[in-house]
Amino acid sequence: MEKKVTIVGAGHVGATAAITLALKDIADIVLIDIVEGTPQGKALDMMQMAPICNFNSKITGTNDYKDTANSDVVVVTAGLPRKPGMSRDDLLSVNAKITESVTNEIVKYSPNCILIVVTNPLDVMVNLAMEFSGFPKNRLIGMAGVLDSARYRTFLAEELDASPGDVQGMVLGIHGDKMLPIPRFTTVNGIPITELLPKEKIDEIGERTKVGGGEIVKLLKTGSAYYAPGISITVMVEAILKDLKKKLPCAVYLEGEYGISGVFLGVPVILGKNGVEKIIELNLTEEELEALKDSAASVKDNMDAMHKINMSER
Numbered sequence: 001m002e003k004k005v006t007i008v009g010a011g012h013v014g015a016t017a018a019i020t021l022a023l024k025d026i027a028d029i030v031l032i033d034i035v036e037g038t039p040q041g042k043a044l045d046m047m048q049m050a051p052i053c054n055f056n057s058k059i060t061g062t063n064d065y066k067d068t069a070n071s072d073v074v075v076v077t078a079g080l081p082r083k084p085g086m087s088r089d090d091l092l093s094v095n096a097k098i099t100e101s102v103t104n105e106i107v108k109y110s111p112n113c114i115l116i117v118v119t120n121p122l123d124v125m126v127n128l129a130m131e132f133s134g135f136p137k138n139r140l141i142g143m144a145g146v147l148d149s150a151r152y153r154t155f156l157a158e159e160l161d162a163s164p165g166d167v168q169g170m171v172l173g174i175h176g177d178k179m180l181p182i183p184r185f186t187t188v189n190g191i192p193i194t195e196l197l198p199k200e201k202i203d204e205i206g207e208r209t210k211v212g213g214g215e216i217v218k219l220l221k222t223g224s225a226y227y228a229p230g231i232s233i234t235v236m237v238e239a240i241l242k243d244l245k246k247k248l249p250c251a252v253y254l255e256g257e258y259g260i261s262g263v264f265l266g267v268p269v270i271l272g273k274n275g276v277e278k279i280i281e282l283n284l285t286e287e288e289l290e291a292l293k294d295s296a297a298s299v300k301d302n303m304d305a306m307h308k309i310n311m312s313e314r
């Protein structure tokens with residue numbers, strides 16, 4: 001196929017992204033992992049779905065970055081997932097080292113790719129990927145908003161007994177407890193949810209969304225969510241490869257937008273063939289803006305914490 005996508009990390013999230021992307025039939029896929037056999041085995045298994053599902057994407061498993069050369073999009077899912085009792089920030093030190101080594105390899109073999117980071121804590125890891133890659137900000141994107149919004153939409157659909165696809169809405173800010181669901185911009189086929197639900201219920205659903213990932217970690221006990229994260233990646237990759245100009249919440253580098261600078265944070269953007277083609281600046285209320293700035297402050301705290309860990313280890 002003309003397009004090539006590499007997925008780093010053939011674990012739960014990476015493999016789910018690979019198979020959902022293959023079902024779209026828009027690119028060849030390279031699945032790479034540090035563990036020998038895992039990406040090869042999973043790729044082989046997935047390829048045996050091709051005749052049944054009728055896709056032509058070629059899926060290759062490898063441990064050699066040479067095979068990832070000249071990818072159009074690279075998705076990084078390599079790293080540890082959360083276990084019960086852990087916050088995303090508890091993954092900081094170990095996943096930072098993985099992100100560093102992975103980013104260096106990607107840059108070597110696909111210097112022109114668009115890089116989507118998924119490894120947690122997301123907002124910090126994508127920032128790190130920028131430091132290590134030197135990529136321009138349009139080619140660096142963190143996946144979180146599509147997933148967090150999907151969780152919000154799912155909980156709202158359940159409450160409203162609505163078809164989930166009819167619920168449109170957005171969650172902005174950090175991929176953590178200070179994320180920001182925006183009820184004002186959330187509708188069911190155009191009807192604002194503020195017309196359909198009392199404020200207390202909307203707030204309750206917002207709070208559940210903020211800890212939506214943790215709810216799944218508690219149930220799974222051995223790791224974190226991967227089905228919805230995997231398909232969220234695929235939505236973003238498809239928007240880029242097909243140049244769909246989709247308006248999606250993504251973690252992107254802010255330089256003054258929303259009065260925030262020097263951090264990656266979830267805001268609505270236009271995703272197309274050049275990656276982040278535009279950051280959409282919404283007219284937020286003072287309260288929403290304050291909450292977004294608070295969210296950005298948390299990302300900065302995490303960045304500082306990570307740099308301190310790095311300094312003490314040198």
Ligand code: APR
Pocket residue numbers: 008009010011012013014032033034035038077078079080081082091095098101102118119120121223224225226229
């Ligand atoms: N290079 C390549 N792959 C690596 C490396 C590395 N340096 N280090 C670890 N991996 C691989 C592991 O071998 C494993 O196959 O990353 C994969 C991670 O898979 P899982 O443990 O199943 O974790 P997963 O649930 O997929 O989550 C991955 O995404 O959503 C985030 O918080 C989540 O940070 C976590 C990441």
